[in-house]
Structures are given as structure tokens and as C-alpha cells.
Amino acid sequence: MSTNTNGGSRRGIGPEIRAARWAIRHPGMIAMPTMLGTGELELLSHFGPIGAGSVTGALALGVATWYRAHPDSFDSIAAPRIRAAWRRWAGPYMGVKWRDLCDATDLAKEHRRKGITLYPRVLKVQAFSPHVDLVHIHPAKGQSIQAFESRLADLTAGLRAERIALEPLARGRFVMIVQRTEPFTEVIPAPEMPQYSKEVDPARLYVGEDEFGNDWTESLVGTSSFLLVAGAVGAGKNSIPLALLRGLAPMIRDGLCKVWIIDPKQLEFAALKPITFNGHAYATVEQGGDGAACLDLLDDYIADMERTQRRIMEMGVRSVPISEEFPLNVLIVDEVASLVAYTEDSSARGINAKLARIASMGRTTHHSMVVTTVDPGKDVIEFRDLFPSRICLRVSAPTQPNMVLGEDARERGAVADEIPLGKEFIGIGYAQGEKTKNPRRVRAAYTSDRDMHELVEFVTRRGHLRSVA
Known part of the structure; x- marks a missing residue:
């Protein structure tokens, strides 16, 4: 011109x-x-x-x-x-x-x-x-x-x-x-817990809202059983698995969902130990960086997955509905980078291999997984491509949105590296669209310590706290 x-x-x-x-x-x-x-x-x-x-x-x-x-x-x-x-x-x-x-x-x-x-x-x-x-x-x-x-x-x-x-x-x-504008100007409260298991759809669990004002939901069953959440420190990554657990609360209470947690920081999910499978499916990194307990929990999770596979094969079917006999299993791995990259512990390689095995084989047995990481690099998460569902919250480098959401994601508007610091921006990021490659700007609901304790009380005391209207 x-x-x-x-x-x-x-x-x-x-x-x-x-x-x-x-x-x-x-x-x-x-x-x-x-x-x-x-x-x-x-x-x-x-x-x-x-x-x-x-x-x-x-x-x-x-x-x-x-x-x-x-x-x-x-x-x-x-x-x-x-x-x-x-x-x-x-x-x-x-x-x-x-x-x-x-x-x-x-x-x-x-x-x-x-x-x-x-x-x-x-x-x-x-x-x-x-x-x-x-x-x-x-x-x-x-x-x-x-x-x-x-x-x-x-x-x-x-x-x-x-x-x-x-x-x-x-x-x-x-x-x-x-x-042009910021669609999210207010904090989204924690999702309410359904009263009964029949009200829960594990394929559409409420996480927050998207930029159009619609409910943002994620699936933990079928082809979308595995979810990767990336974001810098303080970006609000844990709001997503916590929102999913609140949506699954009555199923956890009724034995239709088993929760397994690996919590290297020994802080974010410690309060949820009572709602894990048998109250003991919780592992952390011991003093000195020893990840043996995490490796043992992954072995137990894979063993449970393989037992379910054999039972399904014996029945002569390819899939079974969720039931007390075949419950939904949800494995939450917080800050996977500290387990497989930022450590000299000999268990790191084994943890990486076992997580990749779960992501490649757990779909038909109702064994799902939610992984959070501060570093989405391929050298950290070697099995990154096995996650069909991915979310990118605030990150520090302009190359990272493409690492998480796929090629050209930033070119299509996913400028997660441009999300400002500050409490008013926690939980804001981008999720891949359900029917398109174009990323959606989303915000996760905020789950406070009180909301976590409410979840534990609901599950362990078989409580009837707040029902969905």
C-alpha cells in the first residue's frame, strides 16, 4: 500500500x-x-x-x-x-x-x-x-x-x-x-456438588465458563479420559482437578468413582487424602526427593487397570458401563515436572513410563488421569501427545501455548503468555474447542480451602450438603 x-x-x-x-x-x-x-x-x-x-x-x-x-x-x-x-x-x-x-x-x-x-x-x-x-x-x-x-x-x-x-x-x-476486551471480570465460585450420582455426567463435568458465557465442561471418560493442565506457578492449575472432583462428589461417595492422588508438594491435595481409594491412595515425594511412594501408587493403579482389562475380556465385551463393579478411576498427578524432570531420583524414568502406559491403555477400563505441570516441554512430558484434552493457563514463554494446545495455537489467538499476573487473572487460560482447532478463552472456577473441606465432608460423612437446583 x-x-x-x-x-x-x-x-x-x-x-x-x-x-x-x-x-x-x-x-x-x-x-x-x-x-x-x-x-x-x-x-x-x-x-x-x-x-x-x-x-x-x-x-x-x-x-x-x-x-x-x-x-x-x-x-x-x-x-x-x-x-x-x-x-x-x-x-x-x-x-x-x-x-x-x-x-x-x-x-x-x-x-x-x-x-x-x-x-x-x-x-x-x-x-x-x-x-x-x-x-x-x-x-x-x-x-x-x-x-x-x-x-x-x-x-x-x-x-x-x-x-x-x-x-x-x-x-x-x-x-x-x-x-479487544477481557471477558472475565469476576471470580467464578466453586461448582456446586450434585446430590445424587444419577445427576452426574462424567462426560460433561463443569469446570468454569468460556468467553461466550457458556459452561465450560471437560470429560473424564471415553476418548477424552486424559487431561493435561499447564501453567506457571500461581496460574490456578489445581482449580481444574478440584472442580472435577466436586462434580464427581456423589459418585465418589457411592463407590462409583475411586480417586488416586500423587502430590509432590505435600500441600495442594493433602486435605483430600480421606476421599482417596481406601483412604490410602495418596502418595508424595519423601524428604530428599525419593519418589518411591509415587512409583508404588502408579504400580497399584496399573495393576487395578490390568485386572479390569482381564475381567472385561472374560466377559467377551469391549466396554462396560460405570458401576460399583467397574467404577471410574481418576488419577491426579500434581506438578509432574517435579517428579520426572526436576529431580535426580532414579524413579523419575519409571514414573514417566508408567504415566505413558496409563495414558495409552486406560480409556476402555474407566481409568482416567489429570496431570498438571509448570513446564509442558517434550523433554519433561515425553507422553504429551497422548493427552486428547489440554488446557493452557498463564505461561511464561510464547512458545509454550503451541506446546500445550498444538501447532499454530498462538497464531489462532491463544496468547497465554500475555495473561497478566495478579489474583484477578488466576484460572484464566485457553482450552481446545470441542469441534474446532480454535482455542477458547476460559476461566476455571475457584475452589477455596472451605470448598475442599466441604467436599471431604460430603464424601466421608455421606453428607447431603448443597444440591444442584
């Missing part, structure tokens, strides 16, 4: 040439109105004004009905395209507004010999989320991503955004990730 400012011919580029250039760069903006106009003319010629108006009204009514009747599909299919088109062609990324922003932030470049002003080009805008814009940018000739990095504060102010991050692409291009 360029503008003649001085020198050379006094005549600028003809408007018809500029229009032709614009049409070549944006064929969709020419094709779509042309198709709509042609279609409307066809309707007018065949059915007259009344018929054409009726068809147009029916289409508009159909879209409105879709919006009201099936919000999930509308929000995932139509809404992102409508938002992106509106923000690209009527928002701050349209031609004149974008050039004014570049002028105001010193991102326009002067070509002194030719006497023209060069502007970085907006290639496309994506808006999978109502709170985040993904702006694909081709910098001006001789301009690099560093020019934008030095102007982030000015760009953030100019776009009236919460924050902006940059993700480099090939051939010098990059994505400007613009977080």
Missing part, C-alpha cells in the same frame, strides 16, 4: 488503476456483491418486486431463526465470519482508518527516491472469538516485525484494546493478536 507525496510526476496513480489493484487483492469483496446483485435481479425479472422481496425476507428470517434456535452452530460457523467481515471493512482495519493508525503510530515508511508513503497491508482479519481479532499483516518493504513490537503500546492505545501480541509467520508476515 503506498501513497504519492512528493517528487516525480505531478500526476498520481489513476483511480481506475487503484480500483483494479484493490479488486485483485480482494476478489471476495467484488464477487459477493456481484452474486447477490445478480441473484436479486434474477428474482426481480422472474417473480417481480413482491416475489423478490418475499425470497429475500425468507432468507433473512432463516438466518434470524438459525441465530435464535441453534446458537452453538451459529456462533461457531456464521458469527466468526460476520465479525471478521465487519471489523475488516467497517472497523479499524479498513483502508483509511488503518492508514491513519499507521501514521499516528509511526508505522508508515517514506520512500524518499520515489516520493511515496508505504503502509503495512492488512491481508485478512479473523475473529473466531468476540474478544480477539487475528490480523494478518504484510509489513511494508524494508519493515520487520520489530517495528511493530516497538510500537505495541501505541497500537494498543490506538485500537483501544486490552493488549496486543505478535506471532511471526513465513516470509516476514505476522499475525497481530488484538485482545
